[in-house]
Amino acid sequence: MPSPLIRRARPAYPILLVLLAPLLVGGCATTRPGVPPGGAPTPPTVWATGDQPASPGPPPSSATPSGTAPARPAPTVGPPGAAPRAGLxxxxxxxxxxxxxxxxxxxxxxxxxxxxxxxxxVAVTEGTVLEVSRTDRYSKRGPQGPDNGGLSVSLLGDDGVRYYGSHLSAVATGVDAGVRVRAGQQLGRVGRTGNANNVCHVHFGISPPCTGEDGWWIRRGVIWPARYLDSWRRGGNREPAAEVTAWQRRHGCPKAP
Structure with missing residues (x-):
């Protein structure tokens, strides 16, 4: 059944996704109803100068890979001069x-x-931009996985968690690898790039910040985000760091999908 938090009535589509899953390894192929089918140096603290963060307010009023070829930061990025922070x-x-x-x-x-x-x-929490893709390199005839996300941004939160959004129509000015952003600051705009199947949406993934190689199969998401999204849109502050840390202890940083 769909989440009880969904305001709009939408046809159920998980069955379609399951039927298509063997063809869709590595990316999204969802249809919106009504639309056709470490130890490296720490970077300096630089704040993005693009769209400014919104003032705090209530989350959106209704609720329910993508991989890219990102621009990679020179150093391994982490919270500047500090261990991951709780309570963000x-x-x-x-x-x-x-x-x-x-x-x-x-x-x-x-x-x-x-x-x-x-x-x-927008940025889920305060942190440092890890990876940015401003070019849509996806092709149906090409490899399925590395470029599925189209335009995308990933953020390493100060909680030690990587948050990834893809299929964007644009990345905000000043949002580049190594730049600091605040919770609620705009990173880009909803779009349908990559393998979004012409449906406007953001693919959202939560993962550990495995670095050193492309790792699109990790960046696209390793834990289910829905219970955290449910909390955040109600104004809560449920934190995924413990679940992400537990996943990484079990799996490490897999070298292949």
Whole structure:
């Protein structure tokens, strides 16, 4: 059943995703209803100069890889001069009045956040931008996985968790690898790049910040985000750090999908 938090009635589509899953390894292929089918040096603290963060307010009013070829930061980025911090503020990643999502997603843990193209995609928490892709390199005839996300941004939160959003229509000015951002600050806009199947949404993944190689199969998501999204859109502050840390202790940083 769809999440009880979904405001809009939408046809159930998890069965379709399951049927298509063998063809969709590594990315999204969801259809919105009504639309056709360490030890490196720490970087200096530099704040993004693009769209400014919104003032704190209530999360969106309705609720329910993508990999890229990202621009990689020179150093391994972490919270500047500090260990991961607990108790950080977390916010819902799409700032819009009409957002929906479902707790399931294809063949790996992630969530697709459906909203109109152009709506703001924002930083879930305070942190440092890890990877940015401003070029859509996806091709249906090419490898399925590395470029599925189209335009994307990943953020290493000061909680030690990587948050990834892809299929964007644009990345905000000043949002580059190594730049510091605040919770609620705009990182880009909802779009349909990559393998978004012409449906406006953001693919949202949560993962550990494994570095050293492309790792799109980790960046796209390793734990289910829905219960955290449910909390954030209600104004809560449920933190995924413990679950991400537990996952990494079990799996490390896998070298292949």
């Amino acid at each position: 503020r977390h916010v819902f990643p799409v700032r819009a009045d009409d957002v929906s999502y479902h707790p399931t997603h294809g063949v790996y843990p992630a969530t697709d956040l459906f909203a109109d193209c152009g709506e703001p995609f």
